[in-house]
Amino acid sequence: MSDDRGDDGPDGDRPVEHGSHRRSDEQTDGGNHLGGPLVAGVILLLCALLGFGIATQVRRTAAGDSLAAMRPDDLVQILDGLQQREDDLNSEVVALQSTLARLRVGGASSGQALAEAQRQAEQLGILAGTVAAHGPGIRITIADPAKSVEPEVLLDAVQELRNAGAEAQQIDGIRIGMDSAFTGDRSQILLDGTPVTRPILIVAIGDPPTLAAAMAIPGGVVDSVKRTGARIEVTQSNTVVVDALRPVRTPQYARPTG
Amino acid sequence: MYAFIAVVVGIVAGLILSPTIPDWMAPYLPIAVIAALDALFGGARAWLEKIFDAKVFVVSFIANVLVAAFIVFLGDQLGVGAQLSTAVVVVLGIRIFANVAAIRRWVFKA
Numbered sequence: 001m002s003d004d005r006g007d008d009g010p011d012g013d014r015p016v017e018h019g020s021h022r023r024s025d026e027q028t029d030g031g032n033h034l035g036g037p038l039v040a041g042v043i044l045l046l047c048a049l050l051g052f053g054i055a056t057q058v059r060r061t062a063a064g065d066s067l068a069a070m071r072p073d074d075l076v077q078i079l080d081g082l083q084q085r086e087d088d089l090n091s092e093v094v095a096l097q098s099t100l101a102r103l104r105v106g107g108a109s110s111g112q113a114l115a116e117a118q119r120q121a122e123q124l125g126i127l128a129g130t131v132a133a134h135g136p137g138i139r140i141t142i143a144d145p146a147k148s149v150e151p152e153v154l155l156d157a158v159q160e161l162r163n164a165g166a167e168a169q170q171i172d173g174i175r176i177g178m179d180s181a182f183t184g185d186r187s188q189i190l191l192d193g194t195p196v197t198r199p200i201l202i203v204a205i206g207d208p209p210t211l212a213a214a215m216a217i218p219g220g221v222v223d224s225v226k227r228t229g230a231r232i233e234v235t236q237s238n239t240v241v242v243d244a245l246r247p248v249r250t251p252q253y254a255r256p257t258g
Numbered sequence: 259m260y261a262f263i264a265v266v267v268g269i270v271a272g273l274i275l276s277p278t279i280p281d282w283m284a285p286y287l288p289i290a291v292i293a294a295l296d297a298l299f300g301g302a303r304a305w306l307e308k309i310f311d312a313k314v315f316v317v318s319f320i321a322n323v324l325v326a327a328f329i330v331f332l333g334d335q336l337g338v339g340a341q342l343s344t345a346v347v348v349v350l351g352i353r354i355f356a357n358v359a360a361i362r363r364w365v366f367k368a
Contacts, residue, residue, distance in 0.1 A: 039312040044264040046319050050294040051268020057287050059276055071285060071339050 126168055129175040129246035133168045137205040137240040138212055144198045144230035151182040151189045157202060157221045164214035166206040168242040172196050175244040208236035261298070285339065286327040289346055293326035294319060296350045299357040306364040326350065
């Protein structure tokens with residue numbers, strides 16, 4: 001039999017075979033297979049015990065109560081590992097919280113800066129004439145069928161209104177900006193190159209009484225217009241709309257300083 | 259044959275009774291189970307090879323269990339319980355494999 005198994009040598013069954021069985025083989029020579037009933041009973045009892053042990057151990061393992069079965073050394077190691085992990089996670093929490101706070105602060109301040117910048121852009125847009133505006137102001141209508149009003153009168157009107165604190169003006173649907181210019185003559189007045197049609201309608205946003213008074217000063221706009229024989233009408237209003245826009249100009253040479 | 263029936267009966271009994279293992283015994287139970295399994299497979303192999311001896315089986319079964327438990331106990335006392343447990347499981351696992359291989363050769367002739 002051992003010769004039969006000799007060719008299976010690489011599996012190495014022989015060296016780990018039950019030595020005691022091997023010995024008993026020689027002693028009892030295979031004659032005593034089951035022994036007495038007592039021994040058979042002991043065998044069955046042992047097998048039952050083995051099954052019992054297997055079932056118990058499997059139940060214990062499946063119950064997940066593995067910590068209770070572990071040695072103190074292992075438990076200490078596990079505890080150490082858990083504590084280290086807890087420390088790591090705690091420091092991570094702190095780092096993330098500081099990051100969160102930083103981002104919150106940054107977000108709030110950048111939001112404020114954005115709102116401020118938007119407000120400034122709107123104000124500058126009103127001044128530059130790139131944004132429509134409304135508010136209290138006056139409306140001036142010059143009926144001039146004889147075309148006797150000179151461009152200089154309109155220039156005076158614009159400058160007087162500006163002096164009186166007008167914040168936005170438009171004449172016949174053309175926004176007045178810092179580089180607006182009147183050209184032409186009384187037969188054809190040009191504002192920024194665009195013909196001004198009669199009757200001339202001037203809209204200005206500002207304090208209405210102040211603007212009206214600026215028009216009505218002796219020798220002022222109203223007087224000049226009336227001298228030429230045209231009719232002029234100044235109306236104060238709580239809400240006038242200046243909705244003509246000037247194109248946005250990007251400065252070609254000037255750059256912000258600082 | 260009866261032995262396997264007895265094992266099954268024991269498993270069923272264990273599942274039904276679900277006994278509580280005392281703490282001092284907890285580390286030794288898995289090792290003892292492995293050792294007993296080794297003895298069982300050795301006995302099965304001997305039985306197939308017609309050299310089974312009941313007395314030897316009983317003695318080797320008990321001795322296996324006790325020696326394995328003792329080695330683990332010794333390891334615990336020396337502070338290397340976990341490593342010795344692993345060592346015992348490895349050795350017994352190799353033996354079980356070898357015995358099962360012999361049984362397989364005996365049964366399938368291959």
